Amino acid sequence: PADQLEVDQSKKTLVILGTGWGSVSLLKNLDTENYNVIVISPRNYFLFTPLLPSCTTGTIEHRSIMEPIRNILRHKKRAVRFYEAEATKIDYEKKIIYAKDDSDVKGDTMETEVPFDMLVVGVGAENATFGIPGVREHACFLKEVGDAQKIRKQIMDCVETATFKDQSQDEIKRLLHMVVVGGGPTGVEFAGELQDFFQEDLLKWVPQIKDDFHVTLVEALPNVLPMFSKQLIDYTESSFKEEHIEIRTKTMVKNVTDKFIEAEISKPDGTKAIEKIPYGLLVWATGNALRPVVKDLMSQISAQKNARRGLEVNEYLVVNGTENIWAVGDCAVANYAPTAQVAAQEGAFLARLFNTMAKTDAIETEMRELSAKQSSAKAEERTAILNEITERQKQLRRVKQIGPFQYSHQGSLAYIGAEKAVADVSWFSGNIASGGTMTYLFWKSAYLSMCFSTRNRVLVAFDWLKAKFFGRDVSRE
Ligand code: FAD
Numbered sequence: 001p002a003d004q005l006e007v008d009q010s011k012k013t014l015v016i017l018g019t020g021w022g023s024v025s026l027l028k029n030l031d032t033e034n035y036n037v038i039v040i041s042p043r044n045y046f047l048f049t050p051l052l053p054s055c056t057t058g059t060i061e062h063r064s065i066m067e068p069i070r071n072i073l074r075h076k077k078r079a080v081r082f083y084e085a086e087a088t089k090i091d092y093e094k095k096i097i098y099a100k101d102d103s104d105v106k107g108d109t110m111e112t113e114v115p116f117d118m119l120v121v122g123v124g125a126e127n128a129t130f131g132i133p134g135v136r137e138h139a140c141f142l143k144e145v146g147d148a149q150k151i152r153k154q155i156m157d158c159v160e161t162a163t164f165k166d167q168s169q170d171e172i173k174r175l176l177h178m179v180v181v182g183g184g185p186t187g188v189e190f191a192g193e194l195q196d197f198f199q200e201d202l203l204k205w206v207p208q209i210k211d212d213f214h215v216t217l218v219e220a221l222p223n224v225l226p227m228f229s230k231q232l233i234d235y236t237e238s239s240f241k242e243e244h245i246e247i248r249t250k251t252m253v254k255n256v257t258d259k260f261i262e263a264e265i266s267k268p269d270g271t272k273a274i275e276k277i278p279y280g281l282l283v284w285a286t287g288n289a290l291r292p293v294v295k296d297l298m299s300q301i302s303a304q305k306n307a308r309r310g311l312e313v314n315e316y317l318v319v320n321g322t323e324n325i326w327a328v329g330d331c332a333v334a335n336y337a338p339t340a341q342v343a344a345q346e347g348a349f350l351a352r353l354f355n356t357m358a359k360t361d362a363i364e365t366e367m368r369e370l371s372a373k374q375s376s377a378k379a380e381e382r383t384a385i386l387n388e389i390t391e392r393q394k395q396l397r398r399v400k401q402i403g404p405f406q407y408s409h410q411g412s413l414a415y416i417g418a419e420k421a422v423a424d425v426s427w428f429s430g431n432i433a434s435g436g437t438m439t440y441l442f443w444k445s446a447y448l449s450m451c452f453s454t455r456n457r458v459l460v461a462f463d464w465l466k467a468k469f470f471g472r473d474v475s476r477e
């Protein structure tokens, strides 16, 4: 009901920034009866990022991995306000968020201020470019739905332009050279998906590109997938070789133009050389960088002055130097990798913490009331009141037993193309490393079960079936 959206002055206002892995996991588990909850995010949906690489080739349609935030919020006990806007500044002293509506439809009010008592920062990260010239202008990223759509369109654009009448052979080779920079899981998964698309569909629909379509993965370090075990790195590299995906390790991109990249290559004899690599599509997947709103918040808090990679938090995810700000996911530094797994566990932990804090507040208020009653009570009533106070004290001890955040690593999984995946999975106290087709089936079932909703699961399963039976759609939107 509309009146439930009104601010209840007796409750604290909890503002949550972002609708990604961290924030949504918090929202899912939070008892919203205890707070005035406000969510601010430029994205009115949750995105299941692990399957985003599959959207670049149309194996999965992007809407199948999106869940509207309104759908998540409407199931909450007490209504939650959602503002589709970007937090442009967090004023730590004044406890105010400055929010800007960036939508295409312009209203009279496009900027506002939202006060908070408690704040959770879950804004994720942006794409790292390390200031390399030309990246933002010419490369595609792979973080959001729009990025995947742009890549999908550009792949087909390259194919159609390469097959245009009288195109020179050099230009055909350039246009059909798909370069992926960054050999982390994002780059590897995308390269695998792209080669699948070529092998399974493009070759059938546009056979004349057979000898010229080529995927290259460029990585500055000596190997790809540094977070996986050595055995799986070797497996991935040999599997890419079989799939005809070229891996160029020890190759650091230094400059990007509209038609080629310039990379510094470290040769086996220790010397270095600069090479120009022409490309038609360039996908940039070199990891995370801080968002400006996070950088700005860090600059307001003296305890954050040595922080570099994000908001430093304590074991309860409280931003160091503050009392009422928490951070989750990729924008927080808690000594874990920036993954969905970590963000989701942090969000769930905060929900437990906030639910507990609210219960604690309620019990403490009751205890204060009982103590006041006790002092004015008759002698025969006092014992009963004292018993009640003792009972509340016991309750309080039980509730306050929440320990610090502890991450439980379930393992790492990545798709590497040609119906193969690699997995480093924790099993009891040990670790199992596996790669191949069985691991691919495990990858599929694991990600299907992890999808946000049954609706998402059904849509993803249908997309897989559709791609298998009818092929991927090669029309350029
Ligand atoms: P996000 O999920 O990125 O969410 C950030 C939210 O904040 C978004 O809703 C965004 O719109 C919002 N936001 C941004 N700026 C503002 C602002 N100024 N104000 C308010 N809101 C803002 N991890 C795994 O564990 N397994 C995987 O298989 C996996 N696959 C991945 C595949 C890809 C292609 C990518 C890009 C990442 C993958 N990851 C995976 C990593 C994982 O997606 C991230 O670690 C995770 O999304 C981090 O969660 P988060 O909540 O911190 O940020």
Ligand code: NAD
Binding pocket: 050, 132, 181, 182, 183, 184, 185, 186, 187, 189, 218, 219, 220, 221, 225, 226, 227, 251, 252, 253, 254, 285, 286, 287, 288, 337, 338, 339, 340, 412, 413, 414, 415
């Ligand atoms: P990443 O940070 O894991 O990898 C980026 C890679 O780019 C690094 O290996 C780095 O050496 C390389 N690089 C940086 N600058 C370069 C340059 N100029 N030239 C060439 N190479 C350069 O980034 P990611 O793959 O985007 O992943 C980001 C986070 O998301 C990670 O924590 C990752 O674990 C997580 N993620 C997980 C999965 C999965 O589990 N399947 C999938 C995607 C992302």
